[in-house]
Amino acid sequence: MISIFRSAAEKSLSVQQLIDGQEMLVLVLVLVVVLQFEGTRGKIHLYHREGENVVLPCNSPSSYYLCSIINWLYNRDMSPHRTEVKNGKVDQSSSRASRLNLDNSCSLMINNITADDAGLYGCIPGSGFTIDGVFLNVLTISDADPTKEDFTLQCSLWRYGGLTSCPQKSFRWFDETGSELTSKNDDRSSRQRCFSSLTVKHQSDTNRRFTCQFVEGNEVKVEVQYTHHVIRQVHLYHRAGDEAVLPCNRPSSSDSCSSVDWIYQSNKNMNRKQEVHRGMVQSSPRSARMSLDRKCSLIINNITAEDVGRYSCGYNTDVYLNMMIISPSPTDADPAKEDFTLLCSLVRDGEFGSCPDKSFLWLDETGSELTGEDDEYKSGGQIGCVSYLTVNLQSSRRFTCQFVEGNKVKIEAHYGSEGPPASSPLSFIMLTLKITGLILMVGITVGIIRTRGRKKPQKDVNVHFAVDGDSVNYENDGERSAAAALY
Incomplete structure (x- = not known):
């Protein structure tokens, strides 16, 4: 250690630009004398973790030394030393000046230490013939x-x-x-x-x-x-046009979303985009469709293929948004005039871009699975995350495509000119509404007929009077008042 600072001092003497004025020259000369007589007090090794605050002792009681004459030197690897503190003041040109300070005993305090702070520090108390050498060792552990x-x-x-x-x-x-x-x-x-x-x-x-x-x-x-920390993976499955709610898994103790950021990545090879910063949706082509609920979950309205991907708000949770699309191929095919092929696609994050074989099931309106081939359809199999079904001329047929993972139906989509299969809840509701409407129409019609039947016309009454050879007839025509006619 003595030779280290001797080398540093000699280089300071030979390189005039490292000497800051006459006071610094005197300081270095004193340091050379001190090191030649090996008047050091001893070596101190300190061990700390990255991020901690440390105190490097100067062993200079304030009653004996004034901190205004204290200088702290730093050396990392036997290169020329750096002056971190001169005459009791931190050198503001240092890249870590904001983290350095002296306490009442002139010890050097370093806040939030990093690996770059490791090295040898020397405390030189003015013209004293002692020097304290402090070795700072910093332990770090890498992220995985x-x-x-x-x-x-x-x-x-x-x-x-x-x-x-x-x-x-x-x-x-x-x-x-x-x-x-x-x-x-x-x-x-x-x-x-x-x-x-x-x-x-x-x-x-x-x-x-x-x-x-x-x-x-x-x-x-x-x-x-x-x-x-285990990253919890949440997979959401939706159809095109749905509203998707992406959970944040934020601790319930948090009161505000002001610390929440939502990051989006379409696949692992694309750059990450910040969709929400400190609780505020950032400007983007789809920002009008995004919002946060009171739990800081991300809501995306009317989802499209561009919304598919991985989302994260921190808190050890990644949310993967998957979307199913079912459509005829070509898209302008007319089911009433020609046979056509249905395409059922699962659009998902590139990291999970592949789909296992037999991930898709096709069902007809009765719930029967469509496999192989018959007179009305032909299964085209599966390629990646797309499944094919060729259908013969059946304009009134309805078909359901299901994506299955681990024997569990994750999502299904329907195609048919008359809406979803009859077995679905929506079909039951529509049928109920139709029957209710028909009953109301019949009831109203019967009521009108009965009301009109009760309004019978009055009988025609003709009254004839004969007075002195003249006669007067009174006639009742039902709608008008009786009128007199003279003959």
């Missing part, structure tokens, strides 16, 4: 891709590049039960870090927690944990 069948965790101890290599078996791995994992790890060492890798078999049914320890002389210096 939870979608892969197997994934590898990597535990790294980042440190000063001038130290010797880490001894063998410096790392230990444990699972969530505390059992040591000894047969699956691989330890290695490079100039600025020692690291160990652990390959884990993916398990989709439960969360896993792994602990990495760095050990020195059978003493655990630092440890870090990684929790492998």
Whole structure:
């Protein structure tokens, strides 16, 4: 360590641009004298996890030294040192100045440490003949891709590049039960870090927690944990034009959607798009069809093929939207004039783009499965996620296509000139409405006829008077008042 700072000081003397004025030159000269007499107080090794706050001691009691004369130097790998604190003030030109500070004892505080903070730090108290060397070691653990069948965790101890290599078996791995994992790890060492890798078999049914320890002389210096969260996959199946509600699986304790972001990806090879940011739907060609409900679920109205894909709002849940389409081929075929072929397609995310064989079933209006061939139809089989059925001239027929997965019908679509099959609830409702309407029409007609039958015309009454040879006739014509006629 002494030679390290001696080298740094000598380079500071030879490279004038690294010397900031006369005070810095005096400081470096003092440092050279200090290092020549090896007046160091000792080496301090600190071990911390990435993200923690650390305090590097200066061992300079405030009653003896004023922090205004304290300087902190930093060296990563025997390269020229950097001055992080000069005369008690943090150098604002440093890329990490916002995370550095001095406490009342002139110790250097670093907030939210990263692997780049690892290295050797030196505290020089003004013109004193002592120097404190602090080695900061930072332990990190890599993230893993939870979608892969197997994934590898990597535990790294980042440190000063001038130290010797880490001894063998410096790392230990444990699972969530505390059992040591000894047969699956691989330890290695490079100039600025020692690291160990652990390959884990993916398990989709439960969360896993792994602990990495760095050990020195059978003493655990630092440890870090990684929790492998199982990503819950939700598959939704809808028909074109439906309204789809994509659940967010957000904790019930959350009161607002202001922290919710919805990310969309049409397939794994396409870029991800942010459809919702902090609870607000972002501008896009389909933003008018999107909204959030009170549970922060994403609602998409009148879905089309462009809505199919993978959605995520975080909270360890991915929602896959699948859509079924049934149509004649060609689309302008006239079922009343010619035979035609029905196409039943399941549009889905590219990651799940393939469909197992025999995933589609065709049914007629009686619920009978249509397989093979007869006088009225011919099954065209399945290619990928598309199934074909050729139908003879049967304009009044109705057909149902079902997508089946694991012996369970995920979704079905109907085609027919008279609507859905008679066995469906909608058909029952329509039939009931037709019968009700017919009964009302008959009842109204009968009522009108009866009402008119009760209005009988009055009998014609003619009254004849003869007075002194003249006669007067009174006639009743039913609608008009009696009129007198003189003869």
